[in-house]
Amino acid sequence: MPDRNQAALDFLLTRRSRPAKTLTGPAPDRVALEPILSAAARSPDHGKLEPWRFIVLEQGAMGRLADLVGSRGVALGEPPEQIAKAQSAFTDSPLAVVVVSAPVSSPKVPKIEQVYSAGAVCLALLNAALASGWGANWLSGWASHDRVFLSEGLGLQDHESVAGIIHIGTETSAPPERPRPDLTAITTWVDT
Template sequence: MPTPNPAAMDFLLTRRSRPSKTLTAPAPDRATLETLLTAAARSPDHGKLEPWRFIVLEGAALHRMATEVEKTGQRLGKDIEAIAKAANAFRDSPLCVAVIEVQKPSEKVPPLEQTYSAGAVCLALLNAALASGWGANWLSGWASHDRQFLTDALHLADNESLAAFMHIGTETSAPPDRPRPDLSRITTWLDA
């Protein structure tokens, strides 16, 4: 008979990301953030490849990221509102962790499984932050899909891409829950 963890299950059934625009300082300190990152790094990782890494963005680094987003938006011909919204996500953020997918050569673990592992790390970091009482939001955005932005702003190697910008801070307001998937529409039960 399994040993249940009702508190963990209640958290998972009620968890809700916090919009990044509602997050403010203080953000987790270094020791607290290291605990959250440790929890995230316990994600499934076939072959023990660690096909991900973290870049912690704070203070001046967040303002530099906002400037890089503005430059990228102008280069890509984005409208001024889209540029401002994307830049302000960094400028207004108390802390951001860039989760970087790192594709590694492997005969046993195909690239797609490495991508899944990076996604698992993102969800684990989000849930670790929320379970610790912080507000957190997983974002990406148009700039994160631009190779030049990733190279210029984050100095990513050719085998690296962005899995998430995870904004973490103190929530200023709790959002209402949103409609959730209808389980009967997305589940197929097979018994033979």
């Protein structure tokens, strides 16, 4: 049997995202956030291309982005309840990290693999925040797919997109466990 990191396995088997609406301050400061970002940056990255980057949204940026979500929602004809929900993700959360998918030209690594790597960074960031004792949730929503919001609000270039927005803070209540996938229904074993 290989050496087993039981603590890490136990964490992964019991991990649970914390709903963003239950997060409050304090949020990790820059010193506390650095090891979380470092852990996320250790995600699989075929070709060592680093086809992703981070934007850390501190409190002032969160309010500005909530306002932009409001104006963009009206311009796009989003229903008022969807605008309010998208705004609350920014107004209610004390801090968020945007994982930007930023594929680079490569003759060996297809764009889709680079996008998957950005998704792996999102999960690693979420798990690192949770393992560090913070509450965290991976969200996106309609605004994260709006080019105007991406360019004006986040400064993204045309080839970049949001892989995920990880909200991090202090949890106010532990969420109940939810049903998990039935492994027998989603697993196929192939031996020949």
